[in-house]
Amino acid sequence: xxxxxxxxxxxxxxxxxxxxxxxxxxxxxxxxxxxxxxxxxxxxxxxxxxxxxxxxxxxxxxxxxxxxxxxxxxxxxxxxxxxxxxxxxxxxxxxxxxxxxxxxxxxxxxxxxxxxxxxxxxxxxxxxxxxxxxxxxxxxxxxxxxxxxxxxxxxxxxxxxxxxxxxxxxxxxxxxxxxxxxxxxxxxxxxxxxxxxxxxxxxxxxxxxxxxxxxxxxxxxxxxxxxxxxxxxxxxxxxxxxxxxxxxxxxxxxxxxxxxxxxxxxxxxxxxxxxxxxxxxxxxxxxxxxxxxxxxxxxxxxxxxxxxxxxxxxxxxxxxxxxxxxxxxxxxxxxxxxxxxxxxxxxxxxxxxxxxxxxxxxxxxxx
Ligand SMILES: [Mg+2]
Numbered sequence: 001x002x003x004x005x006x007x008x009x010x011x012x013x014x015x016x017x018x019x020x021x022x023x024x025x026x027x028x029x030x031x032x033x034x035x036x037x038x039x040x041x042x043x044x045x046x047x048x049x050x051x052x053x054x055x056x057x058x059x060x061x062x063x064x065x066x067x068x069x070x071x072x073x074x075x076x077x078x079x080x081x082x083x084x085x086x087x088x089x090x091x092x093x094x095x096x097x098x099x100x101x102x103x104x105x106x107x108x109x110x111x112x113x114x115x116x117x118x119x120x121x122x123x124x125x126x127x128x129x130x131x132x133x134x135x136x137x138x139x140x141x142x143x144x145x146x147x148x149x150x151x152x153x154x155x156x157x158x159x160x161x162x163x164x165x166x167x168x169x170x171x172x173x174x175x176x177x178x179x180x181x182x183x184x185x186x187x188x189x190x191x192x193x194x195x196x197x198x199x200x201x202x203x204x205x206x207x208x209x210x211x212x213x214x215x216x217x218x219x220x221x222x223x224x225x226x227x228x229x230x231x232x233x234x235x236x237x238x239x240x241x242x243x244x245x246x247x248x249x250x251x252x253x254x255x256x257x258x259x260x261x262x263x264x265x266x267x268x269x270x271x272x273x274x275x276x277x278x279x280x281x282x283x284x285x286x287x288x289x290x291x292x293x294x295x296x297x298x299x300x301x302x303x304x305x306x307x308x309x310x311x312x313x314x315x316x317x318x319x320x321x322x323x324x325x326x327x328x329x330x331x332x333x334x335x336x337x338x339x340x341x342x343x344x345x346x347x348x349x350x351x352x353x354x355x356x357x358x359x360x361x362x363x364x365x366x367x
Contacts, residue, residue, distance in 0.1 A: 001021045001022065001023055001025065001055070001056045001057055001096070002021060002022045002053055002054065002055065002056060002366070003019055003020075003021060003022075003051050003052055003053065003054055003055075003056045003089075003366070004020055004021055004022040004052070004053075004365065004366050005018075005019070005020040005052075005363065005364070005365050005366070006018075006019055006020075006043075006048045006051065006052065006085070006088075006363075006364045006365075007020075007361065007362065007363050007364075008031070008040045008043060008044065008084070008360075008361070008362045009351075009355075009356045009359035009360070009361055010031075010036050010037050010040040010359055010360045010361075010362070011036065011037070011322065011358075011359055011360070012035065012036060012037045013033055013034060013036055013322035013323075014030070014033055014036050014290055014322060014323070014326065015030065015031040015036035015037070015039060015040045015043075015084065015359075016028060016029070016030050016084075016291075016351050016356065016359070017029045017030065017031060017043070017084035017085065017087070017088045018088065019056065019085070019088040019089060019092055021056045021092070022366075025056075025092060025095065025096055026092065026095070027088045027089060027090070027091035027092025027093070027094075027095060027346060028087075028088055028091050028346070028347070028351055029083070029084050029085065029086065029087030029088030029089070029090070029091055029264075029291070030083065030084060030087055030260065030290060030291035030292070030295075031043055031080055031081050031083055031084035031260070032079075032080035032083050032258075032260035032261055032292070033260065033288055033290050033292065033322075037360070038077065039077060039080045039081050039084075040081075040084075040360075040362065042077045042078060042080070042081040043081040043084055043085070044362060044364055046066075046070050046073065046078060046081065047066060047078075047081045047082055047084070047085050048085075048364040049364070050062070050065060050066045050069055050070075051066070051085055052364060052365070052366040052367075053366045053367075056089060056092060056093075057092075057093055057096070059085075059086070059089050059266075060266050063082060063085070063086060063263065063264070063266055063267065066078075066082060066085075067082075074239060075238065075239065076236075076238055076261065078263075079238040079239075079261060079262060079263035079267070080238075080260065080261060080263075082263035082264060082267075083259065083260040083261075083262070083263050083264040085264070086263060086264020086265055086266050086267070087259075087260075087264050087265065087291060087295055087347075090104065090264070090265050090266075090295075090346070090347075091346035091347050092346070093346075094345045094346035094347070095345045095346045097345070098345050099345060100298065100341065100342060100343050100344060100345060100346065100347075100348055101265070101295075101298040101346060101347055102297075102298040102299075102301045102302050102341050105265070105269070105298065105299065105302035105303075106302050107298070107301040107302030107303075108301060109301065109340075109341040109342060109343040109348075110301070110340065110341060110343075111335075111338040111339070111340055111341075112297055112300060112301055112309075112310050112338055112339050112340070112341055113142070113143070113308065113309045113310065113337060113338055114141070114143075114309055114310040114311075114312035114334060114337060114338060114339050115141065115143035115144060115145055115179065115181060115309045115310070115311060115312065116132065116135050116136075116139075116141040116143070116144045116145070116312060116314045117144075117145045117287065117311045117312055117313050117314060118131075118132075118144070118145060118146045118147060118314060118315070119147070119287060119313060119315045119319055119320075120147065120315070120319065121147045121150065121151070121158045121162075122158070125162065125165045125166040125168075125169035125170060126169060128146055128166060128169070128170055129169050129170045129172075129173035129174075130173075131314070132144050132146075132170060132173060132174060133173055133174075135314060136174070136178070139334040139335070139336075139337065140334070140335070140336040140337040140338075141334070141337045142177070142178055142179060142337045143178065143179035143180075143181065143308070143309050143337075144170070144174060144178065144179075144180060144181065145180075145181035145182065145183055145207070145209070145311070146166060146170055146181075146182055146183075147166075147182065147183055147184075147185070148163045148166060148167065148182045148183070148184050148187070148196060148200075149163055149184040149185070149187030149188060149196070150185075150187055151185040151186065151187065152185065152186045152187070152213065153185075153186075153187040153188075154187075155187065155188055155189055155192045156187075163196065164199060167182070167196075167199055167200060167203050167205065168203060171203040171204055171205060172203075176204075179206060179207075179308065179309070180203070180204060180205040180206060180207070181205065181206070181207035181209065182200060182205055182207070182208060182209065183209040183210060184196070184208070184209065184210055184211045184212075185209075185210050186210050186212065186213045186214050187210075187211070187212075188211050188212055188223075189212065189219070190212060190219045190222040190223050190226075193208075193211035193212055193219075193223045194222075194223055194226045194227065196208075196211070197211065197223060197226070197227040197229060197231075198227070200229060201227065201228060201229050205229065206229050206230055207229065207230050207232055207254070208223075208227065208229050208230065208231050208232065209232045209233060209256070210232070210233045210235070211223045211231060211233075214233055214234075214235075214236055214237070215242075217245050217246050217249040217251045218249055218251075220233060220246075220249075220251040220252065221249045221250050221251045224250065224251060224252065224253060225250075230253040230254050231251070231252055231253055232252050232253060232254040232255075232256055232283065233246075233251065233252050233255075233256055234246060234252060234255050234256045234257055234271075234285075235256050235257070235258045235261065235285030235287075236258075236261060237257070237261075238261045238262050238263065240267075240270065240271070240274070243255070243257075243271050243274055244274070247274060247275070247278045247280075252280070253280065254280060254281050254282070254283050254307055255271065255272075255274075255275040255280050255281070255282045255283075256282070256283055256284060256285045257271045257272075257282065257284055257285065258284060258285040258286065258287075258292065259284060259286070259292055259295045259296050259299060260291075260292045260295070261285075264295075265295060265298075265299060268284070268299060269299070269303070272299070272303045272305060275305060276303075276304060276305040280305065281305050281306065281307040281308075282300075282303060282305055282306060282307055283306075283307030283308065283309065283311065284296045284299065284300070284307075284310075284311065285311060286310065286311045286312075286313075287311060287313055288313050288315075288320055288323055289312075289313055289320070289323045289326070289332050290323055290326060291326075291347065291349070293310070293311075293312065293313070293332060294331060294332075294347050294348070294349055295347065296310060296311070297310055297339060297341045298341055298347065301341045310339060312332065312334070312339060325352050325354065325355050326351065326352060326355055327349045327350060327351060327352055328349075328350045328351075328352055329349075329350070331348070331349045
């Protein structure tokens, strides 16, 4: 079974990929979100030409070969585009074999604990605490993540005094028995990160994400060595070489690859294996409700070193207007703090035909 057609359906924020084989079977995947229109151009110039005509079922070597043939272009865009091919081929394989992707990966479908993940920094501590309490009571979430510092903030706060206030206010509002996580998105120098980290420990917060500029593996390692809580990171890292460096420097307690930034499931599995060899759990980054979160759900229900929960964005149309109406039905419904990995073949989601009708279309075909 060979890859005969690769189609993209793209907006500037999201791009879906449909793969069709020479026998007419299809699968759906997605390139990474954000600048998806640029990523689709990379897909058609640097991914599709190498993939057309290759084996649609056995594709790990095809992904490696694409990296080799495009070795002058390492980094994010090639991997973001590669994710479209990889995730479409996993869906295809699931549909051909009549199995959910999670089963192909050695796991089982079913419920998966999620943590409610805030993306907002422009929210007051009181408003953040209020909406967390509402979500806890309405959906049974038992874990929450919120934002401290400013994104790549060079030690600055979003506004003066916000970080100490949001740490105290939100942890007090959530109370005992709730897992508490924060994300600094590369804000701090090691000295300031350690001060903030001690404040976090004093308030029962157990997960400190990306305390320092993420590319500074030694800085993050210094913070990890000085604190008892889990220092975590890795969402932007998309090459095995940077993960090797991160693990060798003992920068993190928990690895957080993003399935779409990494180039898909196949390459993410390799990072999970690297983490397992270091004895580290994996809590992937999945910060919006496009296909990234569904792919991550299948992955987490399959790997032996899965972290405690799935990252599930709580943001709606005011923050993520572009994620409305991507799929039919409600694939990310939460019951008792859990989402459900579907047992339908492939990813178990259907891209909304009405969304596809509005997207920019492009086709690549085997000659
Ligand atoms: Mg993060």
